[in-house]
Amino acid sequence: MKEFTLDDRLANDSVSVTITGLCDVRLMKDRRWPWLVLIPRRPDKSEVFELTPLDRILLTFETDKVASVLKTVTGATKINVGALGNIVRQLHVHVIARFEGDANWPGPVWGYGKAEPYSDEDMNSLIAKLRETLSQ
């Protein structure tokens, strides 16, 4: 079986939060929106429907858990979930906390402007909160 390796662009643009049953869960290095990405640890998949039925169920429950936790931790108005992959073809699912008046609200986040880095303190604090709430 081919080994799973994380896409270079995903690796560069995000930082690890946790590993779930199926996925690497990572935080995007962009403080404009609290933005997580789940990457199923399965090589050579681009579309959700290419996963096995069991993996699709795992991905659903892991995505829903991450989305629910992100809403709890941030108090977001709305969670946006998306699997696009037009640029990075390795299968990945975005989970983004949106707030009225945030950057490009109510439009989508993808392709909008430039990433703004977190301070180390803010990023570490957010990751700690996410890990704690994900483990509950």
Place this chain on the structure above:
Amino acid sequence: MKEFTLDDRLANDSVSVTITGLCDVRLMKDRRWPWLVLIPRRPDKSEVFELTPLDRILLTFETDKVASVLKTVTGATKINVGALGNIVRQLHVHVIARFEGDANWPGPVWGYGKAEPYSDEDMNSLIAKLRETLSQ
């Protein structure tokens, strides 16, 4: 139990393709991209994680089936799947066929430009193909 009614904006912007176990499946009236929307027939839901576990599994398999059929029927380069709901709060999942060089490629479709209507002939032909392939 409260009755399910389709959001006015979704009803206006799309046309019915089929009804699955959980969802209304509708085609957006926008010929720039072959674009389907699944609306779970559950009242008062905005987030996928608010559905029951069984409904979440149904939504996953129905979304994956629709995505796979849309890829087969259109020959798309990539399928985009998203649940945003920043404007229309009734829970709905977008499934969009994307092609290199299409409108706003590789950016997202949401909020980009203005919808361009299909001719009646083109819309009916696409719906017929989708229904036939969905029933297989």
